[in-house]
Amino acid sequence: MDTILFIIFAVVAIVCAFNLVLQKHPISSALSLIGVMGSLAVLYLLLGAEFIAMAQMIVYGGAVMVLFIFVIMLLNAGTEKSSGKSWFAQIAGLPLLLAFVALLGVLIRGVLPPMRTVRFGSWVGGTAQRIGLMLFTQYLLPFEVISILILIAILGAVVLARKEIE
Amino acid sequence: MLHLPPVPLSWYLILSAILFTLGVAGFLYRKSVITVFMSIELMLNAVNLSFVSFSYELRRIDGHIYSFFVMVVAAAEAAVGLAIILTVFRNRGTLQIDEIDSMKL
Amino acid sequence: MNFWLIPLFPLIGFLLNGLFGKRLSKSAVNVIGIGSIAVSFVYVVIVLSRLYPLDAARSEHYFTWIQSGFLQVGFDLTVDRLTAVMLLIVTGVGLLIHIYAAGYMEHEGGYYRFFSYFNLFVFFMLLLVLASNLLLMFVGWEGVGLCSYLLVGFYFTEDFAGKAANKAFIVNRIGDFGFSLGIFLIVVTFKTLDFGKIAASVATMPVEAAAGTLTAITLLLFVGATGKSAQLPLYVWLPDAMAAPTPVSALIHAATMVTAGVYMIARVSFLYSHAPLAMQVVAVIGLATAVFAATIGITQNDIKRVFAYSTVSQLGYMFLGVGIGAYSAGIFHLMTHAFFKALLFLGAGSVIHGLGGEQDLRHMGGLRKAMPITFITLGIASLAISGFPGFSGFYSKDAILSAAYTHAPWMFWVGAFTAGMTAFYVFRAYFLAFFGTYRGHQHAHESPLSMTLPLIVLAILAAFGGFLNVPAWLSPLFPLAEHENATAMVISAAFGIGGIVLAVVLYVVRPSLAESLKTRAGSFYTLVLNKYYVDEFYSAAVVKPLESLSRVVLWKGVDKAVIDTSLVNGSGRVVRGWGALLRQLQSGSIRNYATWVLAGSLLVIFVLGLVGDAR
Numbered sequence: 001m002d003t004i005l006f007i008i009f010a011v012v013a014i015v016c017a018f019n020l021v022l023q024k025h026p027i028s029s030a031l032s033l034i035g036v037m038g039s040l041a042v043l044y045l046l047l048g049a050e051f052i053a054m055a056q057m058i059v060y061g062g063a064v065m066v067l068f069i070f071v072i073m074l075l076n077a078g079t080e081k082s083s084g085k086s087w088f089a090q091i092a093g094l095p096l097l098l099a100f101v102a103l104l105g106v107l108i109r110g111v112l113p114p115m116r117t118v119r120f121g122s123w124v125g126g127t128a129q130r131i132g133l134m135l136f137t138q139y140l141l142p143f144e145v146i147s148i149l150i151l152i153a154i155l156g157a158v159v160l161a162r163k164e165i166e
Numbered sequence: 167m168l169h170l171p172p173v174p175l176s177w178y179l180i181l182s183a184i185l186f187t188l189g190v191a192g193f194l195y196r197k198s199v200i201t202v203f204m205s206i207e208l209m210l211n212a213v214n215l216s217f218v219s220f221s222y223e224l225r226r227i228d229g230h231i232y233s234f235f236v237m238v239v240a241a242a243e244a245a246v247g248l249a250i251i252l253t254v255f256r257n258r259g260t261l262q263i264d265e266i267d268s269m270k271l
Numbered sequence: 272m273n274f275w276l277i278p279l280f281p282l283i284g285f286l287l288n289g290l291f292g293k294r295l296s297k298s299a300v301n302v303i304g305i306g307s308i309a310v311s312f313v314y315v316v317i318v319l320s321r322l323y324p325l326d327a328a329r330s331e332h333y334f335t336w337i338q339s340g341f342l343q344v345g346f347d348l349t350v351d352r353l354t355a356v357m358l359l360i361v362t363g364v365g366l367l368i369h370i371y372a373a374g375y376m377e378h379e380g381g382y383y384r385f386f387s388y389f390n391l392f393v394f395f396m397l398l399l400v401l402a403s404n405l406l407l408m409f410v411g412w413e414g415v416g417l418c419s420y421l422l423v424g425f426y427f428t429e430d431f432a433g434k435a436a437n438k439a440f441i442v443n444r445i446g447d448f449g450f451s452l453g454i455f456l457i458v459v460t461f462k463t464l465d466f467g468k469i470a471a472s473v474a475t476m477p478v479e480a481a482a483g484t485l486t487a488i489t490l491l492l493f494v495g496a497t498g499k500s501a502q503l504p505l506y507v508w509l510p511d512a513m514a515a516p517t518p519v520s521a522l523i524h525a526a527t528m529v530t531a532g533v534y535m536i537a538r539v540s541f542l543y544s545h546a547p548l549a550m551q552v553v554a555v556i557g558l559a560t561a562v563f564a565a566t567i568g569i570t571q572n573d574i575k576r577v578f579a580y581s582t583v584s585q586l587g588y589m590f591l592g593v594g595i596g597a598y599s600a601g602i603f604h605l606m607t608h609a610f611f612k613a614l615l616f617l618g619a620g621s622v623i624h625g626l627g628g629e630q631d632l633r634h635m636g637g638l639r640k641a642m643p644i645t646f647i648t649l650g651i652a653s654l655a656i657s658g659f660p661g662f663s664g665f666y667s668k669d670a671i672l673s674a675a676y677t678h679a680p681w682m683f684w685v686g687a688f689t690a691g692m693t694a695f696y697v698f699r700a701y702f703l704a705f706f707g708t709y710r711g712h713q714h715a716h717e718s719p720l721s722m723t724l725p726l727i728v729l730a731i732l733a734a735f736g737g738f739l740n741v742p743a744w745l746s747p748l749f750p751l752a753e754h755e756n757a758t759a760m761v762i763s764a765a766f767g768i769g770g771i772v773l774a775v776v777l778y779v780v781r782p783s784l785a786e787s788l789k790t791r792a793g794s795f796y797t798l799v800l801n802k803y804y805v806d807e808f809y810s811a812a813v814v815k816p817l818e819s820l821s822r823v824v825l826w827k828g829v830d831k832a833v834i835d836t837s838l839v840n841g842s843g844r845v846v847r848g849w850g851a852l853l854r855q856l857q858s859g860s861i862r863n864y865a866t867w868v869l870a871g872s873l874l875v876i877f878v879l880g881l882v883g884d885a886r
Contacts, residue, residue, distance in 0.1 A: 003170035010181050017188040017208060026200050029192075033204050036185070040211055043178070047222045052214070052233050059237050060211070064244045068204060071248045075255050077200055089862035093194040096869050097187055103873065104183035107880050108176050115223050117172035123222055130227050131234065139231050146238050153242035160249035193865050202861075267859030 002046055002120045013039040026077045030068050037061050046118060049126035178219040185212035199251050199261045203244070210240045272318055274331050274348040277358065278397035280311040284390035292383025304386030305369045308393055312362035319355050326747060327351070330403055330467070337406070341462050347403035349466070352745055356602060357400040357534055360609045364526045365393050367725035371617050372518035374721030375624055385425060385516065392418035396527050400534065404464040405454050408535070412450070412499065415528045416443045422523065423515040435511035442508040446498015453491030460484050470541040478545060489542050489549035493556075496532030502560045502590060506583050507806055513575040517620030520575060525582050525616050526609035533589040533605050537598045540749065544596070554594025554678075558685055561587030563803075565692040569699065570800040573630050574619045577700045581656070582612055584693060588671055591686060597674035598749040599742035604667035610736045611655035611664055614729040615697075618649035621718040621726065622704055626711060632703040634711035641715035644723045646705050648730040653701045655733040657694030658767040665767075666737035669760050676759040683759060687766045694770030702778035 016035035023029045037060045044053035135143050189212060192205030214233045221229025255261060284307030292300050322329060328351035337344040350358070369389065376385055392415055399411025417440075424436030454464065460481075461469050473485075496502070501509040512524050523529070536543060536553065543550050561584045568580035585608050592601030623630055625642050639646040655664040668690060676683040709715070717723070742749075777785040789796055798804070856867070 003173050006173045006177070010177075013181065014184060014188075017185055020201075020204060020208060021188055021192040021195060026198055026204075029196075029201050029204055033208060036208060037211060040215055043181075043215065044218055047178070047218050049218045049221065049230055049233075052218055052230050052237075055234065055237055056211075056214070059241055060207075064207065064241055067244060067248060068200065068207075071251065072200055075200070075252070075261060077198055077261050089194045089860070089866040092866055092870070093191070096866065096873060097191050097194075100190070100869065100873050101183055101187040103876060103880070104187075105180060107876070108179045108183065111880060111883055112176065112179075115175040117174050118178065118222065119172050123225060125225065125227055126218075126221070126230050131230055134227055134231050135234075142235060146235060150238065150242050153246050157245045157249040160246070161252050190865075190869055194862055194869070263861055266861070269857075269859055 002118060005042065005046060005120075006118070009039040009042045013043070024079045026072045027069070030065060030072060033068075034061055034065050037065070046120050047126075048121070048123040051126055051128045051131050175219055175223050179216060182212045182216040182219065185209075185215070197262050197264060199254070199263050199266070200248075202263055203247055203251070207240060207244065210236060272321065272329065272331065272350075274318065274350060274401055275333060276314055277311055277318070277348075277362075277401065278394050280307040280314070281390045281394040281397065283307060285387045285394060287387075288383050288390060289387035292387055295383065297377075297382055300383045300386050301373045304390055305366070305373060307390055308362060308366045308369050311393070311397070312366050315358045315362050318350065319358070322350060322355075325350070325352055325355060328354075328467070332403075342458060342464070344404055344406045344464055346407065347465070348401040349403040350401065352748055353534075353537060353602065354400055356606060356741060356744070358397070360606055361393065361396050361400060361527050364609050364613050364729070365396075365522060367728055368518050368522045368526070368613060368617065371521075371620070371722050371725040372516075374719045375518055375620055376516060377719075379516070381425065385422075388418055388421045388425070389518070389522070392422065392523060392528070396531070399531055403466060405457060405466070405539075406464050408538070409447075409450065409454060412495070412531060412535075413447065415523070415531065416440060416447070416499070419443070419512065419523050419528060422519040423512045425516055425519070426514070429514070431511075432514040435508075435514040439508040439512045442505050443498045446495045446505050449491045449493075449498070450495025453488050453495065456484065456488045456491065460488065466538060469539070473541050473545060476545070482546065485542055486546040486548050489539075489546045490552060492535065492539065492542075493549060493553055496535055496590075497556070500529045500532030500586050500590070501583050502532075502556055502587060503563060504805075506560060506564065507809060509583055510576050510579045510802070513573070513579050517575070517616055517623060520579070521613045521616035521620070524579065525612040529582060529586055530589070530605045530609070533586070533593060533601055536590070536593045537602055537749070540593070540598050543593075550594050550596065552594075554591050554682065557587045557590025557592075557594050558682055558689075559587070560584065561591065561689045562685060562692075563587075565689050565696065566799055567802050568696040569692065570796065572632050574622065574632050574635075574700055574704065575616070575630055577632075577696060578612070578615050578619060581615070581693065581697065584689065585612065585656070588668065588686070588689075591675065591682065592671040595674055595678040595682070597671060597678075599745040600667070600670035600674055602745060602749075603670055603741040604664075606739070606741055607655065607663035607667040607733070607736050610729055611652040611662075611733040614648060614652040614726065614733050615656065617722070617726055617729065618645050618652060621645040621722055622649075624718050624722065625715050626713045629711055629713060632700060635704040635709070636707040636711070637705070637709040638715055639705040642705075642717045644717060644726060648723075648726040649701060649705070651730040651734050653697045656697050657771055658690050658763060659694075659771070660764050661734075661737075663733050663735065663737035665764065667741075669763055670742060672763045673759045683762075687759075687763045690763050691766035691770040691773075694767045695774050698771050698774035699778055702774060706779050707782065 013036050016032040016039065019032035020029045020036070023032065037056060041053045041056045041061075044050075044056060186209050189205045189209035192208065193202055196202055196205065214236055217229040217233040217236070219229075221227065221233075251261070254266060258266060260266070284303050287303045288295075288300055292303075295303075319325070328349050330347055330349040333346045333348075335343060336346045369386075372385070372389065376382060379385070395411045395414030395418060397411075399408050399415060402408035402411060420436045420440040423439050424433050426432045427436075457464060457469065461472050463469060463472075473481075476485075498505040509524060509529070513520055515524070543553070564580045564583035564587065568577050568584065571577045571580060585604070589601045589604050589608070592598070592604060622635065622638065622642065622645060625638070625645070626635065629635065651662070655662040658665045658668045672683055672686050672690070675686055777788070801807075856863075
């Protein structure tokens with residue numbers, strides 16, 4: 001069962017990712033990204049990360065992507081027009097990318113030690129309780145810093161997005 | 167039900183690698199700034215998957231914590247980044263990445 | 272005893288006048304400038320009277336200046352009988368000339384500058400004379416050369432003065448190069464530069480084995496003396512140095528600096544005594560210079576130039592003296608020469624001052640009524656330099672010529688003939704200036720007291736200075752070898768008087784005879800008048816080739832082509848080229864940047880993977 005779920009949602013994720021790259025209109029890309037995030041949430045559940053899966057859907061799918069779509073609609077982003085400026089990226093990009101993914105594949109299969117198999121329910125350690133415990137004991141400092149980061153981000157976003165005062 | 171052998175963890179990692187590479191591809195090949203930004207989000211998600219996989223492998227919660235932080239930062243970054251895109255759009259009137267190239271020698 | 276105080280006062284004078292002189296009044300500058308020399312002179316007298324009879328040298332060691340390997344050079348000052356003579360000359364005659372200068376330079380600009388340079392000169396000269404080792408002496412040696420440059424080029428707005436100053440310094444440097452080589456040889460041979468230690472070493476050295484090295488050393492040191500003391504072939508700077516104010520000519524180019532070469536040879540006489548070949552060279556060059564310069568002096572029309580060539584000639588006498596081993600005779604003549612040559616120059620300066628700057632003998636004449644004191648004192652000086660019996664020059668010149676008679680008679684005859692020429696040209700100048708009718712347009716007047724007083728004092732010294740028996744005083748250092756030779760005395764006196772008589776005939780009794788002789792001599796006369804074209808020869812043979820070598824090879828070739836174009840500009844071009852190439856990276860296109868990032872991270876992961884594999 002886990003295997004089938006994995007295969008289905010992995011394929012969905014990959015297809016949506018391809019769609020993101022290949023679509024012309026930003027809205028389509030945004031929707032594809034939502035699809036990726038959803039599949040990833042299922043995969044997290046398979047891996048026993050309940051809290052993370054939930055956070056993924058709420059934060060990413062619910063907030064970040066909505067923000068993206070709002071901005072796309074606000075700016076009336078249309079279909080893309082091609083220009084000849086970044087020829088280097090377009091030519092050298094593909095071989096580099098293939099080399100990259102091949103390298104990663106080789107490293108994962110060859111270098112890493114043999115790992116477990118994934119079975120849903122074999123590890124139930126990703127509970128909110130445990131995450132909360134870690135956050136407030138061992139990772140307290142990063143937690144506090146992150147909160148300040150968010151504060152700064154809010155201020156930044158508000159300042160930047162304001163209309164100019166005449 | 168079919169009895170398929172369970173999935174080794176390396177497949178998750180390979181999936182993560184593929185998603186990441188697709189994110190980079192999007193970054194390199196898309197011309198609209200917002201799409202480039204979305205590719206960045208894709209890359210971050212791929213990394214999150216990698217963290218969670220290793221957390222499962224090592225039976226430790228630390229990977230989840232890192233993943234949590236990545237999410238928070240990604241959210242903050244998305245907010246600020248989009249605000250910047252708004253400003254750039256207001257100043258230059260364009261969303262094509264190739265036309266925002268004045269930081270050069 | 273604090274010998275260091277002796278040169279200290281002129282140094283203070285230099286600093287005070289140099290730094291603050293601009294704001295001081297002329298009388299303040301005078302007080303500092305003259306006062307420092309006066310104090311120094313008084314202190315010299317005190318020291319010498321306390322050290323009398325000064326049978327042995329007294330040294331004072333102040334601090335170790337250089338300590339390098341085996342070489343140790345200290346800041347040491349020594350006073351012995353030779354030093355005593357030199358100290359008295361430098362400070363005494365120096366004081367008189369300073370007083371004179373206050374009057375002479377009254378209306379000149381840069382008054383304080385003059386006195387500060389003048390004081391600095393005395394400081395260096397005293398250092399030279401007091402030094403216990405060759406290096407400290409060399410400091411003084413170079414220092415006086417520097418002051419000579421500064422003072423010859425005092426009227427720096429005039430082109431000729433600047434060139435003359437350069438000439439003086441550069442020709443000196445050529446001599447100093449030889450001097451330096453001599454010093455290096457001494458360091459290598461004796462491992463020390465202290466006079467006392469070298470003397471002790473030489474006494475124990477095997478004569479034959481060391482002769483070669485000692486000859487080399489002494490010849491090199493003599494090259495330095497040739498430059499500093501204006502002997503053949505490096506004398507060419509002295510006549511041009513007459514561009515300096517007359518007090519400078521008197522002090523530096525007559526009485527003190529140019530005699531430093533003679534002093535040096537006397538100081539290291541223990542080296543020369545073991546190198547007979549070098550001594551012969553010194554004597555011959557000295558004699559040749561004496562004759563050579565005397566012939567030129569006969570034809571010159573500028574009064575200072577006559578005396579300049581006379582200085583060169585008299586220095587030749589001094590070198591003849593030390594060259595034949597009569598060191599004390601040479602130093603004796605150095606002293607009397609300081610008296611009468613300084614007097615000659617100061618007198619000439621008085622004439623020039625009285626005529627408002629005129630220096631050409633052809634525009635003078637009949638000045639004896641307008642400038643009586645100058646007339647009398649210059650007359651005394653002329654008698655002294657001609658070796659007229661009874662005056663100082665007679666005794667000192669006779670000491671040298673007597674020694675020459677016993678050493679090598681041909682030298683005596685040449686020297687005596689030159690003495691005749693000396694008398695002739697000096698009195699020629701004297702008669703042209705003071706007798707006959709006035710050929711100029713100025714209103715001549717006698718000089719002020721500040722100028723005439725030193726003239727009178729020097730005249731007394733020039734007249735009676737011969738009775739200061741210097742050879743006897745110096746006998747502990749330089750054993751009296753020369754005997755008084757009555758025949759030689761008579762013959763040299765006869766030559767001298769003969770020269771005076773000839774001058775009387777040609778310039779007082781029958782001036783037209785002089786003119787007809789001049790035209791009869793024709794081209795030979797022009798040759799001598801133009802100083803045998805030596806300057807022109809040097810210019811063509813040495814100066815111009817050096818200049819063009821410098822310009823063509825070194826400037827255009829090396830500096831412009833190699834250094835400027837290839838190295839400096841070239842490195843700039845290379846950097847710019849690479850910069851232009853690398854600038855392409857900063858295209859502004861974000862996608863290109865991202866591609867590079869990808870490539871870089873690919874490389875990093877690959878390397879990390881390799882490293883991880885190895886582990």
